[in-house]
Amino acid sequence: MKKQSFYDSLALFLSEKLGMAYVLIDRISDKAGSVETITFVESGNLIKNISYPLSNTPCANVIGNKSCVYSSNIQALFPEDKMLQVMKAEGYIGIPLWGSEENAIGLIAIIDTKPITNADEIERILQIVAVRVAHEIERDSFEQALIAKNKELERQNHELEQFTYIASHDLQEPLRTLTSINQLMQEEFKGRLDERADTYLKFINESAERMQLLVKGLLDYSKIGKFGGLSEVDLNEVVKDVLSDLSFSIKESNAKIVIENLPTLKAYKTELRQVFQNLIGNAIKFRKKDVTPEILVSAKEQDREWLFSVKDNGIGIEEKDKDKIFVIFKRLHNRNKFEGTGIGLSNCKKIVELHGGNIWIGSALEKGSVFNFTIAKTQIL
Secondary structure, three states: OOOOOHHHHHHHHHHHHHOOOEEEEEEEOOOOOEEEEEEEEEOOEEOOOOEEEOOOOHHHHHOOOOOEEEOOOHHHHOOOOHHHHHHOOOEEEEEEEEOOOOOEEEEEEEEEOOOOOOHHHHHHHHHHHHHHHHHHHHHHHHHHHHHHHHHHHHHHHHHHHHHHHHHHHHHHHHHHHHHHHHHHHHHHOOOOOOHHHHHHHHHHHHHHHHHHHHHHHHHHHHHOOOOOOOEEEEHHHHHHHHHHHOHHHHHHHOOEEEEOOOOEEEEOHHHHHHHHHHHHHHHHHOOOOOOOOEEEEEEEEOOOEEEEEEEEOOOOOOHHHOOHHHOOOOOOOOOOOOOOOOOHHHHHHHHHHHOOOOEEEEEOOOOOEEEEEEEEOOOOO
């Protein structure tokens, strides 16, 4: 059995308590000059909703007015309204519904087959009810618009991810071909070309390799959250594995890394590992010259989320660049000084948002940085 809506329950209540043959709650239709019933009660029963034109009806007089009361003889007053004849209507009271911007959004109408003797009392009741009904209609409209917008955004995001995946996937083959041909030319013509030609071939090879890294970055970005599901993840183990992967960089830089006790939570394990690998790796990479990197990884439990921090004593960034660092392929430094594609922090942002969280940075130039990010305790698939 279909659950009654707020409007259905209200209309049935009014029909019973006021003793009216018909109760209608209408909203203005997208079709000009028409309204559609949200609920329609006849003799205490819900009937099928309809759409009807306002022209030559008492409802047309209600829209945009304070109220319209016709205690009797309604058919004679509106002879062209065939619906009133079918209803055998005699009395009619209509109250407009006003939106928050003082615009007419619908009406409540009660109709009876006999003259209405207590019209003033009923009108006062309907005016009170109309405020709540108008609020509900606006809320429903907002929710429906929001749902439609979210569906459209999901569709667009899906199309964009598909395009990114296909485009980057299809780019790999010609790049591999270009790199192979370039290598063959370098081998075949080694010692037979002048220095300038060798330089050109070197540039081609470096550019192709850089493009391959960018394409791989795009593919990795498009895959975030697509493979593997949520599972119980011990972040102490995750960070331990990350440090193992970064062992060469840690040893080379003599980095001092302190890991405080981290929680076990429900998350996408592979994706969260990428976050810690990027943030710890960056803390090592962007260190000050002749200064030992010092990195602290910590976590703090909050009401609905965990707050994680990765703090370093590195080169830091300027205030004006704080928003730029999470933009895909956005680099703040010359690649000759610091390697990378500029996609790592974009991945971090996408992964954190996948977990219902946010990521931000606190930093000052030459004074180190602290990357903060939150992970919601309750994850929604």
